[in-house]
Amino acid sequence: MAGGKGKGGKNRKRGKNESESDKRELVFKEEGQEYGSVEKMLGNGRLAVSCADGEKRIAHIRGAFRKKVWIGVGDVVLLGLRDFQDSKADVILKYTPDEARLLKSYGELADTVKINENDTGEAAEDDIDVDFDIDDI
Numbered sequence: 729m730a731g732g733k734g735k736g737g738k739n740r741k742r743g744k745n746e747s748e749s750d751k752r753e754l755v756f757k758e759e760g761q762e763y764g765s766v767e768k769m770l771g772n773g774r775l776a777v778s779c780a781d782g783e784k785r786i787a788h789i790r791g792a793f794r795k796k797v798w799i800g801v802g803d804v805v806l807l808g809l810r811d812f813q814d815s816k817a818d819v820i821l822k823y824t825p826d827e828a829r830l831l832k833s834y835g836e837l838a839d840t841v842k843i844n845e846n847d848t849g850e851a852a853e854d855d856i857d858v859d860f861d862i863d864d865i
Contacts, residue, residue, distance in 0.1 A: 754827055756836060757806060761820065763837055766803045775799065777807060777817065780838055785817045797822050804828040804843060 757763060764777035764787065773789040787807055789799060799805065799822050807817035823831065828843045 754830055755806065755821055756831075760809050760811075762807050762809055762817070763831070764805050764807050764817070766799060766801050766805060769799075769801060775819070777805065779807065779817075783814070785815055787817045787819050789819045793819060793822070802843075804831070804837065 763780040764785070766775050766787075767778050767784075768776040770776055770786070773794055775787050775789070776784065777787045778784050785807065787805070793799070799819065804823040804827075805819050806821040806823070808820045809817050825843055828837065831837045832843065
C-alpha cells in the first residue's frame with residue numbers, strides 16, 4: 729500500500745505559469761550587486777557570466793530560481809556579489825528582454841551587452857536562398 733496521501737499528479741506538479749504575464753516593477757542594482765549577461769551554461773545550477781564591470785564570474789542559480797525561472801545563454805541577470813569570493817556570484821533576478829531594453833535605455837547597461845531577443849516570440853528568419861529548377865530533377 730502507498731504511504732501517505734498525495735496532492736495530485738504530474739499536472740499539479742507542472743503548475744500554472746502565471747508569473748510571466750504579471751508586469752513587475754523594474755529592479756535596479758544596489759550596493760553589492762551587478763548586472764551580467766550569461767555567456768555559457770556550466771551545469772549543476774552554475775553559469776559563466778560576463779559582468780557590466782568587465783569581470784567574468786561563475787554565477788550560481790539560487791534555490792528559489794532553480795526550477796521556476798529558466799535561464800539561457802544571452803539572458804541579462806542581476807548578480808549578488810560575494811564579499812569573500814570576487815570570482816563567484818549568485819543570480820538574484822532574470823530580466824525579460826523588455827526589461828533589459830529598458831535598462832539599456834536608462835544607461836544602466838553598457839551598449840556592448842547583447843540582449844537575447846529570442847524570447848519575444850518573433851520568428852527568426854534564415855537568409856538562405858535555395859533555387860530549385862524542375863528541369864534539374
